Amino acid sequence: GAVVSQHPSWVICKSGTSVKIECRSLDFQATTMFWYRQFPKQSLMLMATSNEGSKATYEQGVEKDKFLINHASLTLSTLTVTSAHPEDSSFYICSARDPDTSNYGYTFGSGTRLTVV
Amino acid sequence: QKEVEQDPGPLSVPEGAIVSLNCTYSNSAFQYFMWYRQYSRKGPELLMYTYSSGNKEDGRFTAQVDKSSKYISLFIRDSQPSDSATYLCAMISTDSWGKFQFGAGTQVVVTP
Numbered sequence: 001g002a003v004v005s006q007h008p009s010w011v012i013c014k015s016g017t018s019v020k021i022e023c024r025s026l027d028f029q030a031t032t033m034f035w036y037r038q039f040p041k042q043s044l045m046l047m048a049t050s051n052e053g054s055k056a057t058y059e060q061g062v063e064k065d066k067f068l069i070n071h072a073s074l075t076l077s078t079l080t081v082t083s084a085h086p087e088d089s090s091f092y093i094c095s096a097r098d099p100d101t102s103n104y105g106y107t108f109g110s111g112t113r114l115t116v117v
Numbered sequence: 118q119k120e121v122e123q124d125p126g127p128l129s130v131p132e133g134a135i136v137s138l139n140c141t142y143s144n145s146a147f148q149y150f151m152w153y154r155q156y157s158r159k160g161p162e163l164l165m166y167t168y169s170s171g172n173k174e175d176g177r178f179t180a181q182v183d184k185s186s187k188y189i190s191l192f193i194r195d196s197q198p199s200d201s202a203t204y205l206c207a208m209i210s211t212d213s214w215g216k217f218q219f220g221a222g223t224q225v226v227v228t229p
Contacts, residue, residue: 006160034215041125043205043219044161093160097215106215108153108160 002028002098006109013084013116021079021112023094029074030096035067038091038111047092050077084116120144123206123220132229136193140206140220143187147208147218150182152191155203155222164204165191196227 003026013019023033031052036044048069049057056069066088068080077096081088093111123140130136138152149168153161165180167173167189173180181190189208193200206220 004160032215034217041221043121043123043221044217045219046216049215091158095215095217106163106217108162111158111160113158 002101002107004094004096004107004109006094006112008112009110010113011115013114015085015116016083018080018082019084019114021081021092023077023079023096023109025075025096028098028100031074031099033071033077033094033096035069035079036093036095038093044093081114084114086116089114089116120218121206121208121220124223125221127224127226129226129228130196132196132198132227134196136196136200136225136227138191138204138223138225140189141187142189142208142218144210144218145187146210146212148211149209150180150189151207152180153205153207155205161205198227198229201225201227
């Protein structure tokens with residue numbers, strides 16, 4: 001089945017620094033990837049839709065200058081949390097769909113736990 | 118009001134019991150309904166999916182959708198300790214592919 005690899009799985013950074021999270025589709029090409037954020041005991045909330053070769057589409061309330069998304073190839077999307085603050089500490093998850101599968105066949109990455117100290 | 122409501126639990130059941138989970142939603146445009154299982158600090162994995170109203174069975178899992186009541190359910194028969202996880206319902210409308218609306222997730226604990 002389709003596999004989405006996310007790296008790193010866990011990162012700790014100092015307040016004010018930037019952190020990059022990678023999301024790769026390993027055995028399929030994904031023109032669109034999605035980035036979610038999940039706070040403890042809360043649901044996954046869609047942050048942005050990443051489109052290969054074009055600008056990402058951000059959900060209302062998500063700062064595009066803070067959460068930079070780059071989808072430079074059909075297999076890689078990156079999320080960079082710039083000038084991270086403790087309130088950015090969360091679980092970030094990406095997802096993508098293998099276009100050769102059904103419309104509901106979205107695969108999620110294993111997630112990245114970000115802790116900002 | 119959230120688009121998708123799900124009781125966060127925790128729901129504790131003895132091994133072998135039936136686990137009953139449900140979600141309600143408000144957006145009648147949702148057409149695809151999924152259940153995901155998420156272990157602690159891991160990404161969600163797809164368990165079941167259904168389209169439109171009705172029942173779907175897959176091994177020990179049964180998913181039900183009642184679009185008239187905007188209510189979906191997941192039943193796990195013969196529950197095992199390995200079923201202990203958080204279960205999230207999710208749904209999509211055809212005009213927003215990929216933009217899942219998730220429930221908050223129900224934590225399930227199956228005790229030996």
